Amino acid sequence: MSPKDRARSRNPGYRRVLSRRTLLRGAGSIAIGLPFLSEMRASSVFAADPPPPPRVLTFYFGLGIPSEYQRDGFMSPHLAPLARVADKLALVRGVYYEKGSRSTGNHARGSETVFVGGRRSGASIDQRVLQEAYGGRAPTRIQSLIAGSYSRQDGQSRHIHSWAAPGIATDAPIEDPKRLFDRTFGSLPMDPGSSGPPSETERARAREARYARSVLDTALEQYRYVTSDAFGLSDESKAKVALHVEKIRELEMNIFDPDAEMEAPPATCRAEDPGVFDHPEMIEIQRTTNNEGVRMDVNRWMRLWRAMVDVSVLAFQCDLCRFGNLQLTSGGERIRLYGSYEAYGQTRSYDDGETTHEYWHRLAPGPVEALMLDHVWLYAAEMAHLFERLDDTVVDENGGTLLDNALVMAGTELGNGRAHDVEDVFHLVAGANGRLRTGVIDVDRQATEVYNAGLRALGLSVSMDGDRDYAGSVASELLV
């Protein structure tokens, strides 16, 4: 079944249709964040259904889901929420980062290997696709949206899951829904206003805008010069500076009345301002290295997390960005949850006696296992929620949703939190315009091979700079 057919067969009345073609026909409104018009026109002329643009969204959660809880695939009782979107997902079992490694250092090792394949050995798959498919610059306002909740910032390794180059983080995660909104929808240029002759104030404002653009363009010219061979910068240093440059370009697009190349999105592409969240726990966990962990009301956390998901998904749907990483919790997170978690008509209760990290350490049949199975259920429910949101709107002319057409991957740092190993690491993949198989797929593959399959599914012949022993090897059993 093609993505279009699948999209039509599932909840046809539910899905909003927000195709690019519709947007372009929209009432004279200008769609910022859409591909350059020239690109769109060219593809529309020659193909009825142009292929969807390459997009990658990765989702990370900390501490893993042990393989025994995946035994029955999507029918596993604690993965049940995922069954709602299972026809579009592949649960890939048997992925490893390294065999035989059992160490607490694996929180960092796994966090730095997921979506890369080797430990800080290259770009993560989102950035690899951005670089290969777009030469490093997609025709969107934001190049990469990196966001999440509850990360430990006592070291980069546990909360960075998007890398532009070996050891060079794409961005620091935005962890506040209000800041995420401001970065995406809050900064969209306003309506152009009346069409009469400009007033003196309008003329002055227009002149200031030209000056502001000149300032940024002039600075960008200096970046170009500095990253030429004029100063002998290493590739690594150039990659670091290049990420700075992308942020300046984004600022440029926020400030100016966009020229013909970018149009303002239609009214349907407006996120609700989530407002300011009062989340002292989040601030604390970001700044503290206190290993006793931070107590947190699971409900407050979920309100915050879901607000992050809402804004992020809409940003992808409105084509404000095509690449990103969302992080539910960071590697080795130490949060002590309390309260009741409700999703999909079920309730789970938390016991804040210990952090989830400590509970994983102590995993054994009995009350601790019962608690952790509830926690797995939360992971599954939040993944399902994210996937359903990605699937609720048709975004491409082939009738597909983001879940159909984008490459979507979920991963984590550990196989089993009890052993702290990095084998049988939970991985879900989806999308890529029908090029990926769905269902439960058992493999014996190093992560590099799995990510290489993702690249192939998007039609790219390059490979990940992952684990050298698996360079260029592809987990072809994942491909249709």
Next chain:
Amino acid sequence: MSWGRSVGRARVRGAWALLGLALACTGEISEPYAPPSIPAGARPATLDACVEVPAPAGTPLLARLTRNEVLASLRDALGLSAEAMESGALGAAAGALPLETRAPATTSSRAQTTTFDHVTAYAALAEAAAEAADLGPFITCRAFRPDCTRSFVEVLGERLFRRPLRDPEVQGFLPVFDLVASEGDDFDVAARLVLRAMLQSPQFLYHLEDRSAGDRVSPRELASRLAYLVWASTPDEALRAAADDGELATAAGLEAAVRRMSDDPRALTASLAFVEDWVALERLEQAARGLTPAETAAMRAETEAFTEAVLWGDDGTGARGGLLDLVTEDWTVLTPALAEVYGLDVPGSGPQRVDLSGVPERRGLLTQPAVLASHANGNRPSIVSRGLFLLRALTCRDIPDPPVGVDTTTTALPETASERARSEERLDPSTGECGLCHRAFDPLAYAFEPFDGTGRYQTEDVHGNATREDGWIPNEDGEVLQPYANVDELIDGLAELPAVRECLAEKPLVYALRRGLGTGAADRCLVLQVEDAARRAGGGYVDLLVAIATHPSFTRLRGEEDRR
């Protein structure tokens, strides 16, 4: 990244690597725990072995100016006043600059991620600075003629980019004048736009050096390194002149430059920021729950005033001390409000020097409330947090995370057990293997058990247990090296340890080089040589700066061990 020494790659220095660790653990390590081995010869034991050690071969990652460096550079290059920097749009933009991550130092290039917030803050800062700055001194004539426009770009650019501009760089700014002329605005409008662009350019925001022309570090590049080492800011006219006159080409010239720069207030500011980073005071406001902002401000003020007095010779004797003196001096600078925490009565209202020889439990930086409260567990003392802090801050060593499968939560002790009793349970081999690691640092913190999480001294803890302050300094294998009866003896013992003396040279080196030091011979020798030179010159903070500034690793093209 905790000092970049991961166990798996055998980066942990010394025999401390034998130790894995659990942070609050009592229990069995279920699997055989194989400690990582130390590569033979990775640590030259003596200075004599350090002759002709080649520098690390890797290329360092380009470092961005830190938040403090951006603000100080902006202020000093444009001659803005402190008031101007803190008020209006400029103050607001400065406040919006993101804080630095510490990994391992706040200057470390590898921890820097440039976020969208950085870029918006730089833009706002540049716009506000362009409004506030007096550009008169940079303008030779006000016509849209090449002599006027080029001259302005060259003069201002040299100040902001810390070296003469190359022709392509100058050319890049000239179109701004064409635009402004075509809009009918005057020269000064264009000049301010050029300033805005320069302040957002990489030559201002990064520690950019030319590595395309072989292994030469230019005199101006060296001047910049010196300025950011001593001042955390941009070079001044005298330093630029010294560079151009070739005075920085010799060790004597470098020393003269550092000593001259040390008399400038910017050197004091930079030293305070370094010390606060070293003892991790950024945790004060979060870690010490229940303290009011006024209380934490008073604590911080004490540490700053004490640091200034010790390092900069305001202690009444005129002597300028070193980092070790911060640890060993037996006096402090107290306000009446904070004296209450010490249980002392200080007359008057302002800060005053107070002799602590009659206060046996207090001595030096480590017993100051700001430091004690920054390393606590809420309002309770934490032997684990303080022990790890002392290990990292005074020996430059670290301990990896707990080994796999350890139950870090069980204890046979009642809830009311003292911190000391909990630690002794961890260290007891019959209760499990936690002591394999904890014995390396828990005993360092025993002396501080009487200090609660707010830095107050108490003879009983919250459960009524008598507090103790006796303990021992462990050696690298976690065995008893030297027992102590109280804080005084602990500090005396630490001050004698070569590892501590070397660490106090390593810390500022990490800041100066903007990278963590590796375990290879080159970095190890660097520490030994700098420590030796600083000690022989008198051991003061300025002597340490001179030792760093005159070391080849500082003056030559830099390398870096592969630390990925």
